[in-house]
Amino acid sequence: MSLPHAILTALLEKPSSGLELTRRFDKSIGYFWSATHQQIYRELGRLEEAGAIRALPRPDQPTRGQKKEYEVLPAGRDELAAWVGRIEDPKPIRDALLLRLRAAGVVGTQGLEAEVRRHLELHRAQLAEYRAIEERDFGDGRGSEGDRLRHLVLRAGIDLENFWLGWLEAARAELADMGTGAGMAADVRTGPEPAP
Amino acid sequence: MSLPHAILTALLEKPSSGLELTRRFDKSIGYFWSATHQQIYRELGRLEEAGAIRALPRPDQPTRGQKKEYEVLPAGRDELAAWVGRIEDPKPIRDALLLRLRAAGVVGTQGLEAEVRRHLELHRAQLAEYRAIEERDFGDGRGSEGDRLRHLVLRAGIDLENFWLGWLEAARAELADMGTGAGMAADVRTGPEPAP
DNA sequence: GTCGTCATGTAAGTGGTTACATGATTGC
DNA sequence: GCAATCATGTAACCACTTACATGACGAC
Numbered sequence: 001m002s003l004p005h006a007i008l009t010a011l012l013e014k015p016s017s018g019l020e021l022t023r024r025f026d027k028s029i030g031y032f033w034s035a036t037h038q039q040i041y042r043e044l045g046r047l048e049e050a051g052a053i054r055a056l057p058r059p060d061q062p063t064r065g066q067k068k069e070y071e072v073l074p075a076g077r078d079e080l081a082a083w084v085g086r087i088e089d090p091k092p093i094r095d096a097l098l099l100r101l102r103a104a105g106v107v108g109t110q111g112l113e114a115e116v117r118r119h120l121e122l123h124r125a126q127l128a129e130y131r132a133i134e135e136r137d138f139g140d141g142r143g144s145e146g147d148r149l150r151h152l153v154l155r156a157g158i159d160l161e162n163f164w165l166g167w168l169e170a171a172r173a174e175l176a177d178m179g180t181g182a183g184m185a186a187d188v189r190t191g192p193e194p195a196p
Numbered sequence: 197m198s199l200p201h202a203i204l205t206a207l208l209e210k211p212s213s214g215l216e217l218t219r220r221f222d223k224s225i226g227y228f229w230s231a232t233h234q235q236i237y238r239e240l241g242r243l244e245e246a247g248a249i250r251a252l253p254r255p256d257q258p259t260r261g262q263k264k265e266y267e268v269l270p271a272g273r274d275e276l277a278a279w280v281g282r283i284e285d286p287k288p289i290r291d292a293l294l295l296r297l298r299a300a301g302v303v304g305t306q307g308l309e310a311e312v313r314r315h316l317e318l319h320r321a322q323l324a325e326y327r328a329i330e331e332r333d334f335g336d337g338r339g340s341e342g343d344r345l346r347h348l349v350l351r352a353g354i355d356l357e358n359f360w361l362g363w364l365e366a367a368r369a370e371l372a373d374m375g376t377g378a379g380m381a382a383d384v385r386t387g388p389e390p391a392p
Numbered sequence: 393g394t395c396g397t398c399a400t401g402t403a404a405g406t407g408g409t410t411a412c413a414t415g416a417t418t419g420c
Numbered sequence: 421g422c423a424a425t426c427a428t429g430t431a432a433c434c435a436c437t438t439a440c441a442t443g444a445c446g447a448c
Contacts, residue, residue, distance in 0.1 A: 002292045003407080009299040019427055032294045039408065041429060066416065067427065077303055084300045085307015088292060090315055093356065096198045096284060098228045101349050103205040104280045105342035107273055111281015119286055145374055146301035152370055153297050156363050160289065163359045167352050174348055178341055199435080215399055235436065237401060262444070263399065 003043050004052070006033045008072055008080045011053060015071040018044055031130075031157060044070060052076030101171065113175040120168045127161035130154060199239050200248070202229045204268055204276045207249060211267040214240055227326075227353055240266060248272030297367065309371040316364045323357035326350060 010021055010029055021044075022037040024030070035043075047053045053076050056069040072080075097119060104112050138151045206217055206225055217240075218233040220226070231239075243249045249272050252265040268276075293315060300308050334347045 001407095002295055005299060006295055009295070009302055012302045017427075018429090029295070029298065030288075032289045032291050034288050034290070036409070037427090038410085038429080042407095045429095080299055081303040081306060084296050084303060084305065085311055087311065087314065090291075090293065090318060090360075092226075092230050093228045093353065094230070095228050095286075095352075097286065098349050098352055099198055099202055099205070099225070100280050101345050102225065103201060103276055105345035106205055106208045107277040107280060109280065109341075109345075110277060115281055115283065118283065122286060145305075148370060148374070149297050149301035149305075152367055153294050155366070156291075156294055157289065159359055159363055163355055164286075167355055170351070171348055174344060178344070197435095213399075214401090232437070233399090234401080234438090238435095241401095 002033060003035055003039060004047055005080055005083050006035070007040065007043055007047065008052065008076050011070055011072045012077065012080070015056070015069055017067050017069050019067075032153065047076065050075075052079060109175055109178060113172060113179065116168055116172050116175060120165065120172065123161050123164045123168065127158065127165065130158045130161060134158065198229060199231055199235060200243055201276055201279050202231065203236065203239055203243065204248065204272050207266055207268045208273065208276070211252070211265055213263050213265050215263075228349070243272065246271075248275060305371055305374060309368060309375065312364055312368045312371060316361065316368065319357050319360045319364065323354065323361065326354045326357060330354065 006025075006029055007021065010016065010024055014024075016024065018037060018041050021040050022035075025033075025035050025040070044053070048055065048070070051073060053070045053072050056071060097115075100112065100115070134151070134154055138147065138154070202221075202225055203217065206212065206220055210220075212220065214233060214237050217236050218231075221229075221231050221236070240249070244251065244266070247269060249266045249268050252267055293311075296308065296311075330347070330350055334343065334350070
């Protein structure tokens with residue numbers, strides 16, 4: 001139940017049309033809550049239905065192909081403010097790469113080291129992107145309260161990428177060590193054991 | 197498309213029935229890929245259909261209420277081994293708490309500090325649980341290749357919890373600072389600005 | 393016999409993803 | 421005119437969640 005709140009936040013920061021929202025979700029907010037334009041249009045419809053937002057009045061009547069700007073109504077702002085302090089447990093981790101490491105413990109590490117190296121590169125790039133944003137938007141001293149909170153969120157992204165870089169590097173080293181070491185063959189067989 | 201692979205991994209580690217799998221998913225594998233029993237039964241059906249696993253033959257015919265053990269077939273093992281090295285990009289972060297921080301930058305931080313403290317406690321507890329498992333399962337020197345990989349995965353869990361503890365502590369401090377400082381009221385209004 | 397527990401399953405709803413459809417506007 | 425682009429939308433599908441149904445079995 002977070003997408004509507006993400007949209008409300010984005011619309012409060014700046015009233016926008018669906019496509020503009022989609023583009024803004026490709027950066028900033030989308031870095032930690034991504035959404036496609038289909039999701040966004042669907043959700044905009046629901047929010048309007050619920051009276052949380054409204055389309056800015058426009059002289060023309062056709063709907064398709066015509067730009068439609070939305071703004072947040074008081075009810076939407078209240079709902080968002082209430083959500084900020086609501087009790088909601090963190091979701092457990094859900095990461096396919098960790099699962100693959102675990103699977104590799106049973107069926108062998110074939111191809112995993114290359115994939116780990118690839119992820120290392122991707123995370124390095126993401127970290128660089130975050131750092132560039134930090135430089136650009138928060139380079140000088142602290143700004144408004146909103147700025148400080150947004151910076152805090154960006155720091156989470158940066159720290160997370162740093163965590164991944166550290167861990168992936170350790171994983172890479174361990175996999176490399178296994179590749180050259182002994183005792184691997186026993187884990188890599190794919191069929192039933194042949195008679196000795 | 198990771199749940200079937202999680203199940204294959206679990207079944208290779210030890211052939212089990214649906215409920216046993218569900219219980220095992222509440223620990224170990226479930227720590228980074230959780231699943232309910234409904235998901236697991238459905239997926240077991242699909243995997244059997246696809247010829248990746250089979251139910252161990254049993255003398256009786258009724259299906260409902262009767263325990264049914266599954267084991268992995270060569271096709272399933274091959275698929276899992278191929279998946280381990282497959283190219284698959286990491287999913288971007290999706291975290292509601294970060295979103296709430298961002299929203300707080302627009303509608304005010306009411307109730308957020310308490311929620312951050314609550315999350316701190318939850319992550320502390322999770323970290324303690326991971327550390328206990330590490331002590332119990334990997335306390336002495338390195339074991340088999342599988343053990344080393346499983347330990348690596350557990351380390352990711354531990355490091356992640358440590359990241360959260362550090363970041364949440366910083367967030368808590370920042371929020372506390374805002375609560376006592378000046379310049380907050382301007383961000384907390386919920387209606388249109390009153391005339392001065 | 394019925395109550396609690398183990399065990400497997402069905403059904404409905406929600407959120408996210410992928411593919412495609414269609415209208416408006418601008419440049420040429 | 422027509423191609424490219426902007427913009428909004430529909431449809432189908434899949435994964436996950438929540439609630440409920442039902443059969444088997446042992447304790448009492």
